[in-house]
Amino acid sequence: ELTRLNVSESVFAHFSAADLELINLISGLARRVGVRTYLVGGVVRDIILGVPNHDLDLVVEGDAIEFSQNLNRLLNGKVVSYPPFGTSVIFMKEKKRIDFASARKEFYAFPGAAPDVEYSDLKKDLFRRDFTLNAMAISIYPDNWGELYDFFGGYRDLRNKILRILHPLSFVDDPARSIRAVRFEKKYDFHIEPFTMSLLKQTIRKNLLDSIKPDRLKEEIQLILELPNYYRYLERLYQLEMIPSILPGCIWKREYSDRFIGVERRLPEVKTIIGIDKFLYQLTPLFDDFDVKQISLLQKRLALSRHFSHKVVSYHSYKSEFMSAVEEKDIRPSEIYLRCRLMPLEFLYFLLSFYPEKSLANQRINRYLKEWRTIKTILKGSDLQEMGIKAGPHYATMLDELKLAKIDGYAKNRFEEEQLIKQSWERVNKRGEQR
């Protein structure tokens, strides 16, 4: 049954002036070509909830591809269409995009949906979606601009903070929706309605999650990692026994919470560092108790790079020596430097949060990250050549030794660097003679 409600006030309050102008342009075109057009999906949910969401997802009761091409004559963006699905995207500057879908019978293979003379196309489009709260539309057609189309009780569920599946096969159609369920539950602090919960548990029990494709799965996890306190979502996924399928080899422990909080606190800084795999960094706390034998499984499950696996394996192999070095009282700075250098950056930042702010270990790791990691010797290969040192692979070793000496507080200027290089050249020669 359709609720008739006009939410134009909420639409005005939701969008920026620029977006409203864009919507007006669209609704003008809709009238000219006589095609009903609606905002749909997540943005409708967030308009009603008053939550920021800058998506422009539209359903057109007609040919969305043609519609978007017409619209783009006014916008000068770039249109990318997917004819088999009847969908189309206009990409504009500053990452702005408008998504269009066609609500037309030929795009539905869906059998049992009850025919509804007036709204059948839109209704069928909405019925294919995941949860009632995501299955509403708002008309932007001039004669009923702002009218909410809610066929499945989404508005009531939003009011009552209930997450409800649209139809019993929804999780079977797309098992990734079970991860979305956890995301919406926690993000909006909703209650998963009992029948939905029982279907969710069935989906998990029947291992349907295993059929989610790696890229899709990674995307869903990434959407969670974008959210504040994302660890709470991971914890919930664990509680629901979803982790073995989506992050094989990982478990959850209560003490992780604090570590994740530390990792998240540093995220804005860490994101700016070149060479950091943000995805790995955000998950680092999971790898202390990770079953490293499962690393290739994890890599495969999420289509991760070999780099990712290497870093996890390195962490496991170097962790204990690393920890005893940074905690050791009497140790040369260069020793610490060498341990830090073996440790993947993602885990160094993790360990930084792991140790209390004022601890010796924390200060040392910090010093490595802020200073030693990028320390440079004054002398270069060309200088060594000018000093009459025969070129060869020993250059790298000699310059590296020089760097270690600098870290230990020697070789403070060019002259001292040259002295040290001369000494180390003598040692290289001696070693050569002995051979």
Ligand code: CTP
């Ligand atoms: N959708 C679905 N099943 C999925 C993914 C998406 O039914 N597995 C539908 C939902 O109606 C959803 C819409 O497609 O609202 C848009 O999907 P998406 O942009 O991924 O999510 P949003 O709901 O917009 O949520 P968010 O922006 O928080 O990701």
